[in-house]
Each structure stands twice: as structure tokens, then as C-alpha cells.
Amino acid sequence: MPVQFADRMSTVHRSFIREILKVTQDQSIISFAGGLPNPELFPVADLKAAAVDVMQEAGPQSMQYSTTEGFEPLRQYIADRYKKVKGIDVSADEILITSGSQQCLDLLGKVFLNSGDNVLIERPGYLGAIQSFSMFQSNFLTVGLEEDGPDLTELEKLLNENESKIFYAVTNFQNPSGLTYSPEKRQGVADLLRGRDILFVEDDPYGELRFMGESYQPVVRGYLKENGILLGSFSKVAAPGFRLGWMVCSGEMRDKMIIAKQASDLHTSTFAQRVIHRYVTDNSLDEHIEKIRARYGSQRDVMVKAIEAHFPEEVKVTRPEGGMFLWATLPESMSSMDLFDEAIKNKVAFVPGRPFYVDGSGENTFRLNFSNADEASIEEGIKRLGDGIKDFLSR
Amino acid sequence: MPVQFADRMSTVHRSFIREILKVTQDQSIISFAGGLPNPELFPVADLKAAAVDVMQEAGPQSMQYSTTEGFEPLRQYIADRYKKVKGIDVSADEILITSGSQQCLDLLGKVFLNSGDNVLIERPGYLGAIQSFSMFQSNFLTVGLEEDGPDLTELEKLLNENESKIFYAVTNFQNPSGLTYSPEKRQGVADLLRGRDILFVEDDPYGELRFMGESYQPVVRGYLKENGILLGSFSKVAAPGFRLGWMVCSGEMRDKMIIAKQASDLHTSTFAQRVIHRYVTDNSLDEHIEKIRARYGSQRDVMVKAIEAHFPEEVKVTRPEGGMFLWATLPESMSSMDLFDEAIKNKVAFVPGRPFYVDGSGENTFRLNFSNADEASIEEGIKRLGDGIKDFLSR
Structure with missing residues (x-):
């Protein structure tokens, strides 16, 4: 049977x-x-050089088990880059390295979602998030996307009429729609979320791939100072095959994420983390x-x-x-x-x-x-x- | 708030x-x-050579997104090695590559465990499994370990008196006890499990690290032909920093595992898989x-x-x-x-x-x-x- x-x-x-x-x-x-x-x-050539250097200079360490949080110099690099590129303050201790940013969604589900909890997503929404949150038997609510971000009237109504644990959004060049939140919509979303018991999860794998126009600060830490989590990834700016993403979160939330990550896969590849760190250190990612x-x-x-x-x-x-x-x-x-x-x-x-x-x-x-x-x-x-x-x- | x-x-x-x-x-x-x-x-030197070869010969492919199941040649290698080393038949299509064998435990939880389901483990038991199954709010039952494997009388009683979804066991040089199931205990476990609706999950990260005496066939496929899942890992025979493990399972169970894996991290590092494959191909793992x-x-x-x-x-x-x-x-x-x-x-x-x-x-x-x-x-x-x-x- x-x-x-x-x-x-x-x-x-x-x-x-x-x-x-x-x-x-x-x-x-x-x-x-x-x-x-x-x-x-x-x-490829620069990553090859980075891999060779890592193996030559830190061979055994790069192949050993390591901490669940991730390689500290890589976390520091990511924190510094937030300041430089986005103008927001993030410390290395607030970064958790993940096995691709897809894993962030799984960890969010583990740490926050009981079966039946409401999760607010965009309409249309990112399929990987729908799949991942579905594993936690979440109930989806959706807010429509306009040319410059979510319909704020609809969002306010959804927030007033339902309790949701998470609002998951891709604020730059969203997958699938390609749409980006304007500064006004960012401010509007932050104003609507402020003071409520809902976590704003801002996924930003494409933000640096801007061909024209100007970049905006993330909603999290730029416009909204509380209850926000930022997700990032090296997949679109370096290469996806290393499966390296990260999450920005702090305090008790981060402690819980580390517990969930440890139960999920102990830690992300030591070798992949060191190679990418070496690559961004020896080369200009910009x-x-x-x-x-x-x-x-x-x-x-x-x-x-x-x-x-x-x-x-x-x-x-x-x-x-x-x-x-x-x-x-x-x-x-x-x-x-x-x-x-x-x-x-x-x-x-x-x-x-x-x-x-x-x-x-x-x-x-x-x-x-x-x-x-x-x-x-x-x-x-x-x-x-x-x-x-x-x-x-x-x- | x-x-x-x-x-x-x-x-x-x-x-x-x-x-x-x-x-x-x-x-x-x-x-x-x-x-x-x-x-x-x-x-280190052989893995470095493997990494260089992979980057030279398949640079872009080794850094791209890939299938959730894992790199086919690596799955074929693992299947062939089961035949050679353990004498059991496994096909490449039955292997799912995971981000360390710890991830297998998370996927098992996702695919099989409702809150409150019983999970049978060894006493003492592997801590990583306790942590991982705990995330699914499972209820643990334990069977004591004797010098040569589980107490079969206690196991039979547990099986008769409770419905459990999973029996998780480390049959070779168990962590933490170092104990190994004798052939008689393997047979005994298989006889007790046969015909019951319980999945035997056999974790074997240490099996090849035998210093003396003779190796035994795994319970799964060696002694028990149904409802068995085998877990394996490159962490103890090559290096843990690549986070490469695998699961042997087939049919609908495997389909569900792939869905769960996709929602968890899309797939395991393409690069890590190709480097390890190259390493085991160009060198003698034995x-x-x-x-x-x-x-x-x-x-x-x-x-x-x-x-x-x-x-x-x-x-x-x-x-x-x-x-x-x-x-x-x-x-x-x-x-x-x-x-x-x-x-x-x-x-x-x-x-x-x-x-x-x-x-x-x-x-x-x-x-x-x-x-x-x-x-x-x-x-x-x-x-x-x-x-x-x-x-x-x-x-």
C-alpha cells in the first residue's frame, strides 16, 4: 500500500x-x-579565475561545512552594496545567504504561514511565490497592478477587510508584467502598510537591470521602516547556476529564519559563496x-x-x-x-x-x-x- | 506590531x-x-582541476538554471555506483539531486507529513532529522538501538500500536551512536515493515566509510522492495561545502518530491553538480x-x-x-x-x-x-x- x-x-x-x-x-x-x-x-572567465583563486588560497575551508547565516565577507559586500546602490542602511548581520532567492520564499512560509493564512500578492503575480506559498496552504488575496504599481484603492480595501500575514511584491520590472512601482506608489504602499500587522516582502531580482530612466529606493527601509523583508539574488547580475540569493531581515525574525534554514539545508554551498565573493571583490560588478x-x-x-x-x-x-x-x-x-x-x-x-x-x-x-x-x-x-x-x- | x-x-x-x-x-x-x-x-587539487575543466568546456551551461531533477550524467553515475558498490538496481530516473541530504528530510516532510503525524526514529536519533521533521509538527515515536540495530520486539509493538508515516533510520555507523544494522536486523526490519503503510527512509551518509568488517546491502531494495526511500550524500566521501546529496525514489512519490523541491529552491547548483560529476569521472572515488x-x-x-x-x-x-x-x-x-x-x-x-x-x-x-x-x-x-x-x- x-x-x-x-x-x-x-x-x-x-x-x-x-x-x-x-x-x-x-x-x-x-x-x-x-x-x-x-x-x-x-x-565565465572571471568566475573561473575566482574559483581557481578560492581553491588555491582557501581550498579546504571552501569545501567544509560552514555557518547557516552565510560567508561573512559576502554578507558585508551585500550590505555595502545596498548603501552604495540603493542608499539604504543594511548591516552584514541582517543578511542571510540563501540557496537562491526562491529559498527565501520557502523560509518565509516556514517562519510565518499557518495553513489558511492570507497572503497578499500582485495580480498577475510571480509564479515561484505562488508555488512556494501554496506549499503552506496559504489563501491568496490579489491586488491588481496598474502601469505604475498596485491599485492603492483596492489595496486599502483588501487591508481593511482581511488580515494577511504577508504582502509579497516585486517592485522593479516585475515577473511577469515588467511593471515597476513609481515613487508615489512606493510611498502609498508604505503609508497603507504602516502600523498594520502585515509583513511586506519586497523581492528585487531585476532592480539593477535598468536600461533607462531612474532607479527608486526600495519600499523596505526606503519608505517603510518596520515589518519589511528585502530579497535579493545574484542570479540575474552574475549567474543563476550558483544558486545564491539572500534575505535582509533582523532581530527575532532573523533568528527564526536561521532555524528554518538550518532544518532546510544546513547552509548554502560554502564554495559557491566564496567564489561569488571573490568574483565581486576582484571585478567590478557595476x-x-x-x-x-x-x-x-x-x-x-x-x-x-x-x-x-x-x-x-x-x-x-x-x-x-x-x-x-x-x-x-x-x-x-x-x-x-x-x-x-x-x-x-x-x-x-x-x-x-x-x-x-x-x-x-x-x-x-x-x-x-x-x-x-x-x-x-x-x-x-x-x-x-x-x-x-x-x-x-x-x- | x-x-x-x-x-x-x-x-x-x-x-x-x-x-x-x-x-x-x-x-x-x-x-x-x-x-x-x-x-x-x-x-582540493582534483576538485580544482574539475572546476577548471567544467568552466572551460561548459562554462555558460554550468552557470545557467537547470532542471529540478538534477544533472543527468551525475544521476547516472550515482545509479551505476549503487549497482557496483551495494549491488542494488537503481536507475538514473529514480535519483533526485538535492542541496545536501539534509534537504531530503525537508522534502520528505513536505511531501508526507501533516501536523501531528507520527514519525518513527531511532533512540538515540539523528539531530538533523529531529529538527527537520519538527518543522512539520510531527509526533516522534522512538525505537531503541541495540549493538546490532533496532530492538525488533519494541519495533513490532510500535508498529502494531501506532500508525506512523515514516520510519527514519541511519543503518550504517549511525550519527550519533556509530552503530550499524546487522544483516539479521536488516531482514527483521524489512519483515516487520512489509505490507504496512509506512515509508522506510534509509539515510546512508557514512556507509562507504568502513574501516574493517564487511558491508551489507541497504534495507531499501536489498531487503525491502516496497515503500522505501534511500538518501545519499557526497559530503563525507568528497566534500560537504558543495552541498550535494540525493534521494532514490520512484513513481508518483518522485513526482511529488520534484514539485516540493521546485518550490523549495528550484534546483541544486548546476555548477556544483557539474564539478562533482567531473571529479568522479576523471578520478577514482574508490x-x-x-x-x-x-x-x-x-x-x-x-x-x-x-x-x-x-x-x-x-x-x-x-x-x-x-x-x-x-x-x-x-x-x-x-x-x-x-x-x-x-x-x-x-x-x-x-x-x-x-x-x-x-x-x-x-x-x-x-x-x-x-x-x-x-x-x-x-x-x-x-x-x-x-x-x-x-x-x-x-x-
């Missing part, structure tokens, strides 16, 4: 995107479905990020221009100033799932929007990734997709 | 061992408290393990001999044929916590046994690690400890 699974497993499923990515393995398909950074930009910005910015421009040339006017598409994604909205009557099936026949792929909506809406939306396709493919793929949409609209 | 923590956090605490290890940071203390492999034995065996075996012999010379007869100590630990039992009336305080004054440390017992017993036991101290320190440390024990007994 098979052993019964836990209740939580009945509410979670294999990632829909994962299944879609399988379909797009076919090399003849131009795929805008993934969410991958461009591997041509990984600083210069490297400048290269990523230039490339992604140009890929984004090509995609936007192709969309203007090939998509019918009825399709609305966001124009993000950074990040990795564009977000498209078809006319109400159209299903992006139906379009997906058609698009695959035309050898082009994207991610239909519905999985990003926990309320079953979003049928007419889809996500386009521009970071991991060359410019010729972007031009050609968008043309194919535009033709497919036109076919649909003319039926 | 601070946000309320989840209920599960009220039952788990910072690792006791972690706190003890802080006390033993003092360089003048000879510590048998840790559970660390000897870093002098890490194959030869390397032979070096570890020789060194640990000799350290174990020195510790056993020193114990025979310096401990009073009333103290019983296990004589394991492998692994990293000895287990000591003081006379009933003595507390190893009290001895610990005294020992620290004499500049020697160990881990008191009580944390390994969820039922509050074990007051008179303690764990000694022999893998991470040189032979002169072992001789001197055991002498100091023996003197402390004699002082106590003469009071």
Missing part, C-alpha cells in the same frame, strides 16, 4: 511553465517562454551589470519595435525600462492558451498569462521574455506571433 | 550542537564535539575513499585505545567499524551535561547525548567525533576527558 501524501500536496502542481518549456525544447521554435538570463553574458543592461536594453528595443510593426493595435503591451519581460494583453474575448497552440504551429512560444492569476482571470494575457533571444530571432519571432494574432482576430 | 510567527516555530529551536560548537571555538579546547569530515582529506578509510580508521583506533587506557570501566563505549563517531554511556546516575561543563574547564569537548533523545532520556550518554582531530590531540583529549570522568565518579 502506498503511504498517503500530506494534505498540502493536493493543492500544488508541477509548474505550468516547466511543462511549457518542455514543448519549446524543439530547436526550430523561437521561444520567448523562458525566464532565463542570457548565458552569453555570464562572466561594469558587468552595465554590459547586461546594454544587451538586454537593445533586445528589449528590438522587441518593442517589432511589436509596434507586427502586432495589431488591439494588443496592449507594457514598455518596461528594465528587467527581462514584456506583458501583453489581448482583446477580452481572446484566449492566450488558444493562441499558444497556434503559435507553436508557427514555431514561436510564449507563456500564457493564466498561471500568474490565482483567481482564474488573465485568460487574455501572456508574457514575453526578451533576455534570452538574439535580435534576429526576436524580430522573426514577433513577426510570426503577430501573424498568428492577426489570424485569430480575423476569424 | 510584529507579525505573528507560524505555530510550527514554537516547537523548534536553534540547534543545541550549534550552540555547543560556539563554546568550542576556543583554539585551546580539543573538540570531539563537531561532526565535520577532516578537511585535510578534501581532494581510491579517494580508501584514503579516508585509512585515516579515519587509524584515528578511530587511537581513540578506542586511549579510551581503554583512560576511561574507567564503568563507562561503556561503542566500537564502530566505520563512520565518524563513538558513543559513550556513563553510569546511570551521571549527567553528561554536568560532565560537559567540567570537561570544558579541562579544555576538552564532546556533545552531551540528551538532544538525540526526543523523550528526554539519554542524560548519561555522549557522542565523540574522531574524524576531525589529529592523533596526538585524540590521545591527549581522551586522557583529559577520562580524568574528568574519574573525578566525577570519585565524588
Whole structure:
């Protein structure tokens, strides 16, 4: 007799995107479905030099068990960078190194969520967070995103009418929508949250990938001084294969996070932490990020221009100033799932929007990734997709 | 107002061992408290060569996101090694690569444990498992360990009188006791479990570290064909700092594990997986393990001999044929916590046994690690400890 699974497993499923990515393995398909950074930009030679140096100078230590909090010099580097880049005060003791920022979501669930607790997310929302919080049988509430951040009227109503443990948000170049909170919306969110028993979790993997316009301070510590947690990651500014993320939090909260992390995987790879630390110490991360910005910015421009040339006017598409994604909205009557099936026949792929909506809406939306396709493919793929949409609209 | 923590956090605490290890940071203390492999034995040069080769030959791929299951060639290597070393059939598709084998425990909890579910563990039991399952608010039942494995009469009674989801066991050179299940006990456990709705989770991080005597087949797949999961790790045979472990399981169970793993950290470091794969491909892991065996075996012999010379007869100590630990039992009336305080004054440390017992017993036991101290320190440390024990007994 098979052993019964836990209740939580009945509410979670294999990632829909994962299944879609399988379909797009076919090399003849131009795929805008993934969410991958461009591997041509990984600083392979510099990371190799860093790995060699670490092994030469601290071989045994870099391969031994280490503390759950993470490598202190790396935590100090991250803290210093917050001051330099974002202008906010963070100490090394407030950083917890995690196995990718995805692990932060799991630790947040462990430390804060009882079954049935409300979690407030954006609509559309980040799929990894939906998956992770679902494991804790949380109940999702959603606040709609406008061009410049969440609908504050809707947010206030949600906060007044429900008790939620966590409000999870991606404030810069959100996945999937590419949208960014304006300073006014940041201030508005902080004003609405202040004094309430709700934790604002601000995930910011894309913030440094800004191609144009100006950066804003994080809501946490910039606008909101209490009940905030910041998440960060080296995946988009260095390389995701090292699985290195972090969480900024302090006090008792951090103590609990360390307990949860210890029970989850003891600590994050000592070797990976030391190699990335060596890399950011011996090289200029700023210069490297400048290269990523230039490339992604140009890929984004090509995609936007192709969309203007090939998509019918009825399709609305966001124009993000950074990040990795564009977000498209078809006319109400159209299903992006139906379009997906058609698009695959035309050898082009994207991610239909519905999985990003926990309320079953979003049928007419889809996500386009521009970071991991060359410019010729972007031009050609968008043309194919535009033709497919036109076919649909003319039926 | 601070946000309320989840209920599960009220039952788990910072690792006791972690706190003890802080006390033993003092360089003048000879510590048998840790559970660390000897870093002098890490194959630094070979791992460095492997890292360089991976970065030269598959740089971008080794730094990109990858599949949740893990790097296929590494899974194939592990499957082949099971056949070669343990004589059991495992396919690459049954291996799930994890971020250390500690993560296997977290995934098991996620996939199987509802709050209040019974989990059967050994008495004494592995602390990492107690911590990890505690996060799922499990209720622990314990079966006592005899010299050759669990007390089968007690096990049968426990199985008859309670429904448990999981029986978690370390069958070779257990942490903390150093004890190993005999073939008869393996058969006995399998016979008792067969046909019941209970999952046997066999953790085997130390199995290959055998200094003398013969190895036995795992219970899972060797003696028990159903409802078994095997856990493994590169931490003790290569290096722990890469955080690479794995789980052997199949069918729907594996599908659920992949969902849980994806929600937990997406996947384990692509780079770490490829480096370890390259290392085991270009080098003989068998030869390397032979070096570890020789060194640990000799350290174990020195510790056993020193114990025979310096401990009073009333103290019983296990004589394991492998692994990293000895287990000591003081006379009933003595507390190893009290001895610990005294020992620290004499500049020697160990881990008191009580944390390994969820039922509050074990007051008179303690764990000694022999893998991470040189032979002169072992001789001197055991002498100091023996003197402390004699002082106590003469009071």
C-alpha cells in the first residue's frame, strides 16, 4: 500500500511553465517562454579565475561545512552594496545567504504561514511565490497592478477587510508584467502598510537591470521602516547556476529564519559563496551589470519595435525600462492558451498569462521574455506571433 | 506590531550542537564535539582541476538554471555506483539531486507529513532529522538501538500500536551512536515493515566509510522492495561545502518530491553538480575513499585505545567499524551535561547525548567525533576527558 501524501500536496502542481518549456525544447521554435538570463553574458572567465583563486588560497575551508547565516565577507559586500546602490542602511548581520532567492520564499512560509493564512500578492503575480506559498496552504488575496504599481484603492480595501500575514511584491520590472512601482506608489504602499500587522516582502531580482530612466529606493527601509523583508539574488547580475540569493531581515525574525534554514539545508554551498565573493571583490560588478543592461536594453528595443510593426493595435503591451519581460494583453474575448497552440504551429512560444492569476482571470494575457533571444530571432519571432494574432482576430 | 510567527516555530529551536560548537571555538579546547569530515582529506587539487575543466568546456551551461531533477550524467553515475558498490538496481530516473541530504528530510516532510503525524526514529536519533521533521509538527515515536540495530520486539509493538508515516533510520555507523544494522536486523526490519503503510527512509551518509568488517546491502531494495526511500550524500566521501546529496525514489512519490523541491529552491547548483560529476569521472572515488578509510580508521583506533587506557570501566563505549563517531554511556546516575561543563574547564569537548533523545532520556550518554582531530590531540583529549570522568565518579 502506498503511504498517503500530506494534505498540502493536493493543492500544488508541477509548474505550468516547466511543462511549457518542455514543448519549446524543439530547436526550430523561437521561444520567448523562458525566464532565463542570457548565458552569453555570464562572466565565465572571471568566475573561473575566482574559483581557481578560492581553491588555491582557501581550498579546504571552501569545501567544509560552514555557518547557516552565510560567508561573512559576502554578507558585508551585500550590505555595502545596498548603501552604495540603493542608499539604504543594511548591516552584514541582517543578511542571510540563501540557496537562491526562491529559498527565501520557502523560509518565509516556514517562519510565518499557518495553513489558511492570507497572503497578499500582485495580480498577475510571480509564479515561484505562488508555488512556494501554496506549499503552506496559504489563501491568496490579489491586488491588481496598474502601469505604475498596485491599485492603492483596492489595496486599502483588501487591508481593511482581511488580515494577511504577508504582502509579497516585486517592485522593479516585475515577473511577469515588467511593471515597476513609481515613487508615489512606493510611498502609498508604505503609508497603507504602516502600523498594520502585515509583513511586506519586497523581492528585487531585476532592480539593477535598468536600461533607462531612474532607479527608486526600495519600499523596505526606503519608505517603510518596520515589518519589511528585502530579497535579493545574484542570479540575474552574475549567474543563476550558483544558486545564491539572500534575505535582509533582523532581530527575532532573523533568528527564526536561521532555524528554518538550518532544518532546510544546513547552509548554502560554502564554495559557491566564496567564489561569488571573490568574483565581486576582484571585478567590478557595476561594469558587468552595465554590459547586461546594454544587451538586454537593445533586445528589449528590438522587441518593442517589432511589436509596434507586427502586432495589431488591439494588443496592449507594457514598455518596461528594465528587467527581462514584456506583458501583453489581448482583446477580452481572446484566449492566450488558444493562441499558444497556434503559435507553436508557427514555431514561436510564449507563456500564457493564466498561471500568474490565482483567481482564474488573465485568460487574455501572456508574457514575453526578451533576455534570452538574439535580435534576429526576436524580430522573426514577433513577426510570426503577430501573424498568428492577426489570424485569430480575423476569424 | 510584529507579525505573528507560524505555530510550527514554537516547537523548534536553534540547534543545541550549534550552540555547543560556539563554546568550542576556543583554539585551546580539543573538540570531539563537531561532526565535520577532516578537511585535510578534501581532494582540493582534483576538485580544482574539475572546476577548471567544467568552466572551460561548459562554462555558460554550468552557470545557467537547470532542471529540478538534477544533472543527468551525475544521476547516472550515482545509479551505476549503487549497482557496483551495494549491488542494488537503481536507475538514473529514480535519483533526485538535492542541496545536501539534509534537504531530503525537508522534502520528505513536505511531501508526507501533516501536523501531528507520527514519525518513527531511532533512540538515540539523528539531530538533523529531529529538527527537520519538527518543522512539520510531527509526533516522534522512538525505537531503541541495540549493538546490532533496532530492538525488533519494541519495533513490532510500535508498529502494531501506532500508525506512523515514516520510519527514519541511519543503518550504517549511525550519527550519533556509530552503530550499524546487522544483516539479521536488516531482514527483521524489512519483515516487520512489509505490507504496512509506512515509508522506510534509509539515510546512508557514512556507509562507504568502513574501516574493517564487511558491508551489507541497504534495507531499501536489498531487503525491502516496497515503500522505501534511500538518501545519499557526497559530503563525507568528497566534500560537504558543495552541498550535494540525493534521494532514490520512484513513481508518483518522485513526482511529488520534484514539485516540493521546485518550490523549495528550484534546483541544486548546476555548477556544483557539474564539478562533482567531473571529479568522479576523471578520478577514482574508490581510491579517494580508501584514503579516508585509512585515516579515519587509524584515528578511530587511537581513540578506542586511549579510551581503554583512560576511561574507567564503568563507562561503556561503542566500537564502530566505520563512520565518524563513538558513543559513550556513563553510569546511570551521571549527567553528561554536568560532565560537559567540567570537561570544558579541562579544555576538552564532546556533545552531551540528551538532544538525540526526543523523550528526554539519554542524560548519561555522549557522542565523540574522531574524524576531525589529529592523533596526538585524540590521545591527549581522551586522557583529559577520562580524568574528568574519574573525578566525577570519585565524588
